[in-house]
Amino acid sequence: ATTVDSQKVEEAVNSFGSVGTGDPPKMNEPTLVEATSNSITVKWEAPPPPPPQQLQQLHVTRFTLFHRSATGEEPLKECFSSGGPDQTEFTLGGLERDTEHCFAVCAVNALSHGALSEVATFRTKTWWVTQSSASSAQATAASA
Numbered sequence: 001a002t003t004v005d006s007q008k009v010e011e012a013v014n015s016f017g018s019v020g021t022g023d024p025p026k027m028n029e030p031t032l033v034e035a036t037s038n039s040i041t042v043k044w045e046a047p048p049p050p051p052p053q054q055l056q057q058l059h060v061t062r063f064t065l066f067h068r069s070a071t072g073e074e075p076l077k078e079c080f081s082s083g084g085p086d087q088t089e090f091t092l093g094g095l096e097r098d099t100e101h102c103f104a105v106c107a108v109n110a111l112s113h114g115a116l117s118e119v120a121t122f123r124t125k126t127w128w129v130t131q132s133s134a135s136s137a138q139a140t141a142a143s144a
Contacts, residue, residue, distance in 0.1 A: 024060050024107035024114035033089060037097040037125045043089040044105045044117070057110040060085045064108055067092060070100030070121050081108075098126040 030042040042065070050058050062084060066076035080090045095101060100123045107114040 022058060022109065022111035024058075024109045024112070026115040027063070027105050027107055027117040029118040029120040030065070030103045030105050031120065032122045034091075035122055035124055037127055038095050039091050039093040040095060040101055040103075040122050040124060041089065041091040042103050042120070042122070046085055046088055047107060060107045060109055062108045063088065064106050064113065065090055066104045066106075066116065068102050070102050076102065076104055076116075076119070095124050097124050099124050 025047045027047065028045055030044045033041040033043050035041075044063065044065075046063075047060060049060070063082040064078055065080040065082075067079040068074050068076045079092055082088070082090075092101070100121050102119045102121050104116045104119045106116045
């Protein structure tokens with residue numbers, strides 16, 4: 001079993017996360033990478049790592065992404081848990097076209113989940129042009 005000096009924990013926490021809790025810092029809201037007619041890809045910025053002298057338990061180990069449809073009243077639900085602190089992008093597929101979706105993210109360390117970011121809302125496209133259909137349209141226009 002690992003013994004932890006409670007005074008060291010309190011000092012480290014007071015200089016990094018929420019005072020006295022060990023919570024990771026609050027994240028900025030996710031940003032849009034790409035929206036298609038049936039998927040949305042979002043990314044988020046990892047918080048800076050704590051100074052090396054701080055306890056390993058305070059370092060962010062992963063992120064949790066939450067989602068809900070913007071049209072309903074249902075709460076945000078976890079849709080993705082990253083495999084590590086370097087995984088900062090996710091694509092949610094199987095969505096309906098021309099619909100709004102809300103996303104929020106939080107950092108996780110060995111002690112707890114951090115505060116949820118502000119909610120960001122993104123819309124799927126009404127249609128999606130594939131490379132083959134775009135090439136057909138250009139060929140048709142060129143022959144006219």
